[in-house]
Amino acid sequence: MDADKRREYWRRNVRLMSILLTVWALVSFGAGIIFVEPLNNLTSFMGVPLGFWFAQQGSILTFLALIAIYVWRMDALDKEFGITEYEEGVHHS
């Protein structure tokens, strides 16, 4: 991979991460803590006040989805940039 392609690969990796980490923060610190009271008053989800549900169930499920999207998109990115062989070595010096 030449230098330009590498910069492009890294730029897209960082962009993907930024989006996913924004969602990570919004769901946990946002829905689960900062906005928990308005969400609790807004509605219930599966019998539980919504903000509370995010704090004890929804955030964990979202985290799982975020990593799944990351793994899937990075696989696609690797394929697009022709990375077929992954680093497997372990080193001791």
Added chain:
Amino acid sequence: MSIVQIWTLVFVVITFSIYIYIAYASRVKDTAGFYIAGGGIPAPANGAAIAADWMSAASFISMAGIIALSTNGYAGSVYLMGWTGGYVLLAMLLAPYLRKFGKYTVPDFVGDRYSETARLIAVVCAIVVSFVYVAGQMAGVGVVFQRFLGVNETLGVIIGMVIVFLYAVLGGMKGITWTQVAQYSVLIVAYLIPAVAISQQLTGIPIPQVGFGQIMSDLNALQAEFGLAEYTSPFTQMNMLNMILMTATLMFGTAGLPHVIVRFYTARSVRAARFSALWALFFISLLYTTAPAVGAFSKFNILNQIPGTAVDQVPAWFQSWQDVGLITVDDLNGNGIIDVAGALGEGTELAINNDIVVLATPEIAGLPAPIVGLVAAGGLAAALSTASGLLLVISSSVANDVYFKRINPGATEARQLMVGRIAMGAAIVVAGYLGINPPGFVAQVVALAFGLGAASFFPILFLGIFWKRATAMGAAAGMAAGLVTTLAYQIWTLPIYGGSDGIFGITAASFGVVGMLINFAVTIIVSQFTPKPTETMQRVVEEVRYPGRSELVAAHATGALDDELLHGEHHDDPGRHHH
């Protein structure tokens, strides 16, 4: 022996035999196998091993109770979000890059990327954090043996030490990893069966995560009846600022704990490291989404059955845990009835240990004796798997980072392996001693370990990858600043030392993330004024960002690159040229 004890013994003997057999089958002969299982573990197995490594006796036995009882519902969310959210950070910010770097330990990365001074600070942090943690696990083993089999707690710890010694010293990381896969299976089955049964019994829905919504309004009503704050109401136990800071501290601390990070070195490839994080969080979330449901069900059962009951007419499960002292009833007003008004716990008529929520669930749900025995085996699996992962960190830090890198760089493979095994054996003895004679402050210190992990490791690992111009002096200064401020604040605010209210009422357990920000600031500022990393080092960092094979990283890692190229002429390590 009671029928429950016989079943417990059966499960303990069966599971321990499996662990020993696995370790024997995967015994290792080289250091790569001993430290990182040769870097050859497939992603799903690695994920299960990470999950077992991560979920300690505290997650298995105590967490549901902490949520339901000591944090009264909502405030317990800090643990649920904090201990899972860290995996998002690990998966995206650290795991793939550290795997590409392809070394043996976390101090290895710090030492290679920055300097030998930074490596030594990292070694000390890794060993201190791991010992603090492992003491709690060994104590947990003793407690399970005592409660379920009635053996002396000390004997329980010694049995645990012997088992860990057999499989960790023999199999190293390879043995530990495959044993942890088995331990994960035992602990998750032991956790889910009672949870499903009690959900079915209370709500008619066998999925605890769904059933939990069915009882929530009744639980809130019960809480109100006995003068307790609503289960779902926020900020009754902890204010918003501390909720945010403590959640963040647990998240960044998770991403900074050496026994978790090292598990990504055991993955087969960079791609497998990413998938390992996904599998790990999947396996963890099976327990972590069930735990709040188990907590709510138990709280509901307890509030439904106990208050207003005559002291001598309590249910059988209640009586049996009263006998071992985990439930205490104190009829303060002398009316012969257990009254709950406004609070639970010490100084009221009813005090229930957090561990009861998980330990008593099978009995409350009326499940047969074998299931109770299985829960005991699950608790042991959780404690032993975490203990072995931590012991490996201690052993590899001593044998690889101190002995091989600093003392005897010419040591043969066999010699290093022997030092690793001796270090492991010594660590087990120290851990066992700490488990039998826990210093009074262990409970607090375990919670604080996350703050220290967040304040010391996370920023320099992150910047080491994402910022090519982070310098050695910057990292050493940042790590020291984060560690010292966090430690100082914790000592200042802990009740057993200073007991101060601190700044803005931030608690000791919430401060870690502030220390982390200090670390970031110091590293960035000092890096502006100190010698930049060499061209070659900056190129190595750039290479680490790509998952494919690269000659430069391999050459660097095997020591083929000249040290002056990597670290410049004024590098602080005279003994580095050992190749």
